[in-house]
Amino acid sequence: MSENDWISLNVGGQKFATCRSTLNREPSCMLARMFANPKSLKPGSTDSSGAFLIDRSPKYFEPILNYLRTGNLIIDPNLNPEGILEEARYFGIESLIPRLEQIVAQNSIPRDDRSLTRRDVIDALMSSSSGSGRGDTGLRFQGVNLESADLSRLDLRGINFKYANLSRARLTGANLSWCQLERADLSYALMEGAQMLGVKMLCANLEGVNLTNANFEDPAGTSANLEGANLRGANLENSTMAGINLRVATLKNVNMQNCDLRMAVLAGTLSRGTFF
Structure with missing residues (x-):
């Protein structure tokens, strides 16, 4: 045998x-x-x-x-x-x-309760005809759960992430330019070196986020809008933030050493951090 x-x-x-x-x-x-x-x-x-x-x-x-x-x-x-x-x-x-x-x-977990993965996002990017670009691309992740997802180095330009849960997500080196992130939760996310040109983050939760060496300045003049955002304990050291709108944002214990804040709007901010 x-x-x-x-x-x-x-x-x-x-x-x-x-x-x-x-x-x-x-x-x-x-x-x-x-x-x-x-x-x-x-x-x-x-x-x-x-x-x-x-x-x-x-x-x-x-x-x-x-x-x-x-x-x-x-x-x-x-x-x-x-x-x-x-x-x-x-x-x-x-x-x-x-x-x-x-x-x-x-x-067995309902889809709406599951955190999407890097693979889910890449599949959506590949299937989208508009893929990336300036302004609204038509690709929407509005209100989705991306908690702790690894989205580092992905091209996410122009995507609608309004109300999305991106808490503790990894977005190191990602391109989020012209994204809609209104009221999104990005608390404690890792976003070192992220491209944030013209991003819209009204009332977003950025508590404890790491945005060191990030770039918010759009050469074409579209200002990043973080009006009303919560940046408590955030680290933005060495970031380029020229023209950024931080009106009535919370900047308590924020680290903004060596940041370029030319023409930034800081009216009404609640601040007690390191700026120089």
């Missing part, structure tokens, strides 16, 4: 052919024990072609078999991961069960 022997399976009426070595990839699983040796737990019946009959769902068995072949879990978008998990438990594929349980648990 060789590991290279081919075995025919009839799972729920669909034929599968595989090597004994594939079924033995997980030695403790039922499939390995079925064909391990002459005294193994073989299926009770065969069909007319000699294929061993297994009364399980073929569509959920196929990703299990492919996992044993390659070590990679590939799930067709039209398949319910819960069905694959049920088969993994039935056949005892112990290395696969925790991964499927995680996928099922993630899918």
Whole structure:
């Protein structure tokens, strides 16, 4: 009996052919024990072609078999991961069960409550015909949850992020020029070196944000608008902020050392920070 022997399976009426070595990839699983040796737990019946009959769902068995072949879990978008998990438990594929349980648990969270990922944003950027540019591009992430998402170095110009949750997001080196960030939550986000030309951040929450070496100055003259924004404890050291509108913004404990504040509007700000 060789590991290279081919075995025919009839799972729920669909034929599968595989090597004994594939079924033995997980030695403790039922499939390995079925064909391990002459005294193994073989299926009770065969069909007319000699294929061993297994009364399980073929569509959920196929990703299990492919996992044993390659070590990679590939799930067709039209398949319910819960069905694959049920088969993994039935056949005892112990290395696969925790991964499927995680996928099922993630899918059980309502989409509106889930934090979007870098991949979600990139997919949206790639599918958008307007992609990036000056002003309103038509791409909207209004009110979405992007908490702790890694969006560093992405070109996000002109996107509507109004009311979005970007708390603790990583936006280092990202281009947010001309974005709409009105009342967005960017508290404690990492935004070092971000491009912020002409950005609209009215009443945005920027508490504790790291905006060191950021650039707010638009050579074309469109001023960044942070009117009413909360910048309590923010770090904007070495940022270029010429012409920025900080009217009635909260600047308590803000670090604005070495910032370029030429023509900045600071009327009515609540400030007690480091400016020089």
